[in-house]
Amino acid sequence: MTIMSSTARCLGLVMLVLGLTTPAAASPAPPELGHEGRWLTDDQGRVVTVHGVNMVYKKPPYFPAAGGFGEKDARFLAENGFNAVRLGFAWNAVEPRPGVYDDEYIEKIRQTQQLLARHHIYSLVDSHQDAFNESVGASWSGFPDWATYADGFPVQPNPGFPLVYFTSPAQNQTWANFWRDRAAPDGVGLQEHYAAMWAHVAQRFTDQPYVLGYDLINEPWPGWEYPTCFPKGCPRFETGVLAPFEAKVMNAIRGVDRNHLLFYEPSLTNDFGTPNWMPNPTGDPKAGMSFHDYCLGQVDTCVTNGLERSAAEGVVGVVTEFGATKDATKLSALADRFDANMASWMFWSQAQDQTPDHPQEPPTGPHLMDPSIVRPYPRAVAGTPQQWQYDSTTGTFTLRYSTCRADSGQPFAPGARTEVFLPQSNYPGGYRVESQGADVVSSPDARLLQLTTSPGQDTVQVTVERR
Template sequence: MRLTTLLLTAVLGTGLLAAPPPAATARPTAASAGTTSRAVDAPRARPHGRWLLDPRGRVLVLHGLNMVYKRAPYAPDAEGFGRDDARFLARNGFTTVRLGLVWKAVEPGPGEYDDAYLARIRRTTQHLAHEGIWTLLDFHQDLFNERFQGEGAPDWAVQDDALPAAPRAGFPANYFGMPALNRAFDHFWADDPGPGGVGLQDRYAAAWAHVASYFAGTPRVLGLDVFNEPWPGSQWEQCTNPAGCPVFDATLESFTQRVIDAVRAVDRRTAVFYEPQVLFNSGSPTYVRPRGRRLGFSFHDYCLTADAGAGESGVQQACGQADDLVWSNAAAHVDASGDAPLLTEFGATDQSATLTAMVDRAAEHRTGWQYWAYCGCDDPTTTGPGATQALVLDPAKPPRGANVDHSKMRAIVVPHPLAVAGTPASYHFDRDNRVFEAAWSTARAGGPGRFAAASRTRIAVPRLVYPRGYDVRVTGGRVVSGPDARTLVVSQAAGTREVRVVVRPH
């Protein structure tokens, strides 16, 4: 989740707008039987250069949300997230969910994994997969542990040298003012030995390997997000400058590589997404560049003044320059690393101008996104009331009527490509006139050659945008879906090198 007002105060003063995993045991559960067999590996999406490709080699343009439940038992179904929520997302053109797991629930005791918990998470991914939704599994943390008013690490992994967990100012203030919290991060980044003399990072990497093995046969797992918003610990002030913090990034890169290597020992197919240190969200660049195939770059963008009370026009102006810096840093990193970008958090605000600007910015960069967050869900590490971040107020109730924030829906539900049989050149939604335009080359983004005649591209055309239907003009292909279908399907013509589509309201 985002760092807002206090981060603004902290940053403005600076001028900035592996080892193999140890053996472990799992709690014996019937749910875990057969889940790690290589024979049941499910088809996977894969990063290729700056694109994410579906199993047919088409470019995926993902729009979706985060669903993370940060209270015990740390499973979204405990808050009521289920089949009706998955259907609601699919009906509105969303095709991905970043689904939170919490290390404390995965590994409640050192080397002891709770497969009953993983089975609950897996049932949620199955509901999503049934609706065609890709799941990014995220090891989520904010403020490291409940001792520091957050969530994430097991109690046995907390080493704070018995410093008092004070002052207790909540999220995000504790990052800046609680020495015990920063000491706990320091011990983690140093891979200091924990129970049994095993390094804390070794335990973490082994836990990820267990999760990766467990989900190897689960359909529509998009990838594994290594560590949510890494906080540098006591080194954080070094990161609050336009040059970033290469010293800490070297530590973060080593840790990230350790997790990737542990995952690859059990699963060579599922994409692994890694994150920069959290101050990247506000304009600090990153130097983290792990090695390996099928890697994705998971980054966040939060406007520091989104809820500062400046009014929508003032917010829009204040956020533009800061967001430009985040996206410029992301583009530079993607060019240097060759890893596929995905904006895995933004939002957590009810300022429509901020949301529409970010959705439109992502389209300009041809990059998918996951809005924060699906619900308030008694979130202990957010800013303001939980409803500020929520698209659906209560997942235990049907997602309709007053239970849905319709202003957020209008901001983030837009027409967009879903799966492109080629390489996207551009796509844009004119909100004033409700006109959507897209163009793509028929050249394969994932290798040499072109897609054959009759190859199909799918485009989300939400009824929220076109309640009375739409008209389509296609150059280089033809429409093969039914009139006013929620998903527009375009079949490309023989010999064409580029396809163009224009969608207008009736």
């Protein structure tokens, strides 16, 4: 009933502007993104989808340019349809000593963000760690030595990342001290240091274009409490420990940046498919949930858990990690699942791994993506998406959307454009378009298919086929 009534209302408003349908000139992607419920949105109110990659350089000096990422790599990503990068930095490098910040390091991260922006690629600035610090079994030191308190607990048994989380007493004691907000050597709590560090980083990005937002902490681990998180999730930890910590970080960032989206993360255990209990830590209306999909077993609950929980909190949910494999069949199936859920995502390439059996490779463009995940998708919809699907065997892409705005249910101004990215690799000989309810206004075989709603239409159906 709700869907039908809003559609009817939208159709009536569309009819008021019949005849005023001169297409507007195409404009470059806007610099700021917000959200309306589960959807990312641009400054026109169009629903935006991102297909992205992760870029976290875990070797000293911990910034991608030092590993070789440059102009040609950003261009490569853009040409293959990637419009977002989860751009990681190391707390260890930002704050080498308590209260002492390395602004030259932050500038290196910002320079990469600016490079990506020149190619209209959004950056999700990410504070990244994997198992805290090398001294407690990590393969790299995302978090600093001075914040690592193992209290004499042994590192062994240490099978390496990620199993060290489950086996190492030192690993779990270190996290326990972090969640207890133990004082750093200067007497200030570790969590207060972390929040202040984030504010210091965020102020360098607050006025930068193409910043998607801030990912507050990668894969927080519950510490000794982790056995209680299986199989039903971590409600006590996520609501009583993790949310208050991430609230400190959100409040600190809001002191310097009132506009960009703040992406909080649930416990690492959610990556494996346990139920998600994570609330919006501060109720911030400009918030999102960053969650990962490394689900185990035959049934993948990670996507639905994350999207359902983010919807319940009224925030946008983005799959900010999946993959870590070169299995093309698996990757294609995951991308199909994300399409079925109309989800934005960011791929974790195996080249990003730093595990006992796979050292990290240079963060160049081809290393950061996989051909099996390059596919068509609706980059910006002048309406509200209802369904999209891609058949990699036949090259057929279908998209259906309501012409009503996601934020108000009203129609878009005449000439508002829907943009569908169609990769060259998927359509090497060009494509045919059949559209019901919209007119194609882009050039034949353009990489960015552009459509404007035909007069009097409340739903658009688009089919793209290979020539």
